[in-house]
Amino acid sequence: MTKKIEEQVVEVLKTIYDPEIPVNIYELGLIYFVNVKESLSGDGFFVNVEMTVTSPNCPAIESLPEEMSYKVEKLEEVIKCDVEVTFDPPWDRSFMSEEAKLELGFL
Numbered sequence: 001m002t003k004k005i006e007e008q009v010v011e012v013l014k015t016i017y018d019p020e021i022p023v024n025i026y027e028l029g030l031i032y033f034v035n036v037k038e039s040l041s042g043d044g045f046f047v048n049v050e051m052t053v054t055s056p057n058c059p060a061i062e063s064l065p066e067e068m069s070y071k072v073e074k075l076e077e078v079i080k081c082d083v084e085v086t087f088d089p090p091w092d093r094s095f096m097s098e099e100a101k102l103e104l105g106f107l
Helices: 002-013 063-073 098-103
Strands: 031-038 045-051 078-085
Touching (some): 002 031, 002 063, 045 063, 063 078
Parallel strands (some): 045 078
Antiparallel strands (some): 031 045
């Protein structure tokens, strides 16, 4: 069941776009990991997402985590979603999926 929730979270993340780049944050490689844990009572799941942004000066550094938490918490089984922003390792183009590179003309 945890794997199913993780897949649902990833699908939600793929609906969120960096406001300056026309590619979703998942394909951009901004998501470092998604961790899903079932609550002790078994009535739902807690989600922890670690992400980065394209640069420390990114204007979306506050809005993206808020949007992510809001949308992930709309999933029926999710109790809470915490998003942590990190700059280690710093993001670079190599983190992007082939699809994102193609979309942005990097291939």
